[in-house]
Amino acid sequence: MKFIIALEDLRHLVIALNFITHGKTMKYVRFRDLAGFIRNGIYRDEFILFGNEEFDPENVSILPPVMPTKIVGVGLNYADHAEETGSEPPDRPMFFLKPPNTVTGHEKVVTLPFGKERVDYEGELGVVIGQQCRNVKKRNAMDVVWGFTCVNDISNRDDQPNSFLVRTKAFDNAAPMGPVIATPDEVPQDAHLELRVNGEIKQNSTRSQLIFSIPELIEEITGFMTLEPGDVISTGTPAGVGPLRDGDTVEIEIEGIGTLKHYVKR
Numbered sequence: 001m002k003f004i005i006a007l008e009d010l011r012h013l014v015i016a017l018n019f020i021t022h023g024k025t026m027k028y029v030r031f032r033d034l035a036g037f038i039r040n041g042i043y044r045d046e047f048i049l050f051g052n053e054e055f056d057p058e059n060v061s062i063l064p065p066v067m068p069t070k071i072v073g074v075g076l077n078y079a080d081h082a083e084e085t086g087s088e089p090p091d092r093p094m095f096f097l098k099p100p101n102t103v104t105g106h107e108k109v110v111t112l113p114f115g116k117e118r119v120d121y122e123g124e125l126g127v128v129i130g131q132q133c134r135n136v137k138k139r140n141a142m143d144v145v146w147g148f149t150c151v152n153d154i155s156n157r158d159d160q161p162n163s164f165l166v167r168t169k170a171f172d173n174a175a176p177m178g179p180v181i182a183t184p185d186e187v188p189q190d191a192h193l194e195l196r197v198n199g200e201i202k203q204n205s206t207r208s209q210l211i212f213s214i215p216e217l218i219e220e221i222t223g224f225m226t227l228e229p230g231d232v233i234s235t236g237t238p239a240g241v242g243p244l245r246d247g248d249t250v251e252i253e254i255e256g257i258g259t260l261k262h263y264v265k266r
Helices: 010-020 079-084 138-144 214-222
Strands: 027-032 038-044 047-050 053-055 071-075 094-098 108-111 119-121 123-129 145-152 175-182 192-197 200-206 232-234 249-254 258-265
Touching (some): 138 145, 145 258
Antiparallel strands (some): 027 175, 038 047, 192 200, 192 249
């Protein structure tokens, strides 16, 4: 298959080149090396490969795997989460947007919005788009997927009832993601998702429990919106959502991807 991708800048060039190798089972990682250069490497055997060099992940700064033009969030896409919120599972996917300012990465500190009493974690599977696309049919949807990553859709509940989700979802650092992008072959159809706070399991589910599948979501979204290379669809969270507190350590582990870790500060 051949892909024609409009390249607007070097970031899109890197994404396009990586997407061409999409058929290979790999994990991609974006990092800053000791000299301060931003690199796009491959994570393999506990090391990061870039060019002919090996980097120890402990000695570099892991960056968000992409810098999307937008994150498309999906609401109530697990039946058990709909139940815990007192809502009926939707007949059609529910969407919201998180802008680029929400993106942060692995091992970073998330500062919660000032003066808010209830700010929740939501562990989610993120779908990373590999090419510009519009009006994609379900049967072709996985052709536009570069891979998967971990996302925490952090949500400000204080303002949720009357904010149209902007104050709820769009504050700075509200979308930690990473640590890698795993190509689709790496991530099982029933991949296990687990979120832990300070080592305690809070969310425990699988990809197979999604109400609307990834192809269904892509078809629906691209029916009204163009997705760009590097955009992310955050596919929804399972039951177990709860509040974050100052000093918390959050880990989101998804089978085939790895573990995203971040810290919390008020």
